Amino acid sequence: MKNYDKVKERIKNFGPGIITGGADNDPAGIITYTMIGATTGLKQLWLMVFSTPMMIAVQDSVARIAIVTGKSLSEVLKTFYTKKTATIVISLLLIANLFTIAADMEAVAQIFEIVTGIHAIYWLIPINILIGYLVIFKTYRTVKKTLVSLTAILAVYIFSAIKCKPDISTLITNTLIPHIKFSGAFFMAALGLLGTTISPYMMFWQATEEKIEHKTVVQIEDATLDTVAGMIYSNVVAYFIIIAAAYTLFGHHIFVSTIKEAAIAIKPVAGSFSFTLFSIGIIAAGFIAIPVLAGSSAYAIADLFGWRKGFEEKVSSAKGFYIVFLGSLLIGDIINLSPISAVNALYYSQILDGMLLPFLVAVIAIVANNKKIMGDFTNTAFNNIFCFVTFIISLACIVIMLWQMIV
Structure with a gap:
């Protein structure tokens, strides 16, 4: 009974890891995974297995640092490196986040347009008002519970894939055996998958949330369990x-590059029920990811300049923090109203994220293994191995992306 109560208490304390994981499947990520399934079928399922320990290692290292030092990732950069270094990294993060926010907003607005017939542009402001209301007028605990609840809705994609009745033996083969096809389309899809799965904003968000929760070193195991989950x-x-997209779109020669195109393509091929599940998932994903993206920017800048910050603070006492948060939403709207393509914006934001990733992973690994900083809670062997793997692969991704741009 004691063990049951202990497990129940641990689950009750879930939050930063679960929310971060849910935010990773933002609408921009969903369209990337949908495109992968539509263009390569099941051939890249093994990459999801391969990338999982990499995600766990990076995010758990960040969580450990935040708990032991009591600092966010911005403060770690500023304290253990230089403010100039922190400023450059956070500036790049902010730009990437803004483009991703714009792409996510457009995706949610497009789903509302398909359902209601009202043009997507008219949904942008209501989406922002709802997110702003939740963050400004509700308590941090309410915001946290809302985000955790929304992550559960993303399970609709699991049901959507099951409805396709995939062949189990084919799934097992493609999941466990790497399939590498040396073509530009296949390799660029692989880069998109890895770049979408491990994003810098996730590191900033989770570190800040662990700090806000005021966890002690005694709770490191709880934080690890939360992160793994x-x-x-x-x-x-x-x-x-990917499975749902492979079974509904692959082989039909349907190209999708936006959420709207994917949703419209799914409906006649897979039916109204699959379309409904897809749409519900996009809306839930948007309402998780947009505040997390804007929040990670606001926390990063506030920590850089030493401002008061946090969703638990009143607007009057944390003006700078809320200006950055609401300003990020507003700029996202402006990008969507400008001639800039949200798809192109997302592409360039992923390039920026890719350029940041190896540097951030290296910084995280160095700090997490510094005994003067971490004491007896330095990084685990598992985290070190897969942080190194992430560093090498992300560096390779940068080289290949730059090569593709030059050639």
């Missing part, structure tokens, strides 16, 4: 999105 859930959802 969040990252596995995130990739399980992504795994089933």
